[in-house]
Amino acid sequence: MKLLTPGIRHLACCAALALLGSPAMSQPMDNACQATIQGQPGKKFDMTELRVSKRCEQFTVHLVHTGKKPWQVAGHNWVLTKSQDTEDVIREGLQSGPEKAWLSRGDARILAATQMLSGGEHASVTFPVQRLVQGEDYTYFCSFPTHAQPMRGKLIVVD
Secondary structure, rough: OOOOOOOOOHHHHHHHHHHHHOOOOOOOHHHHHEEEEEOOOOOOOEEOOOEEEEOEEEEEEEEEEOOOHHHHHOEEOOEEEEHHHHHHHEEEHOOOHHHHOOOOOOOOOOOOOOOOOOOOOEOOOEHHHHHHOOOEEEEEEEOOOOOOOEEEEEEEEEE
16 A cells, blocks of 8 residues: 555544544455445546445445546545535535545544545545445545536445
């Protein structure tokens, strides 16, 4: 894994991620319980739908930023909310600014999130699937201000 340089951005995001769930490094992970998504130039994810089995105890999203620009210019992250909460989380997060990856600290509507990445970086977030309800609509998005509208996808709980 590429190491990120320390700083306010990294510390704020890591503190938030600790509350949201962290990867279990010592356990082998079933491929059905993880996904790798690319945040690509052009403000898009390479996958616009994820299916998560309710049989998974945990689900891990690995985000890879395939671009070359620094996070301050064109950063990517992966944020999961219920679809009904997405617009409010984005709007309120804008007020939090870049130091907090444009996410409100402690917002319980954020179900999982990676840190904001520069081009060439990658990060993962693991969260308990029991937080998700089959039949509920979930949206994942990038919280970078000009990316939040075009960079979206649906997460669907199956089984």
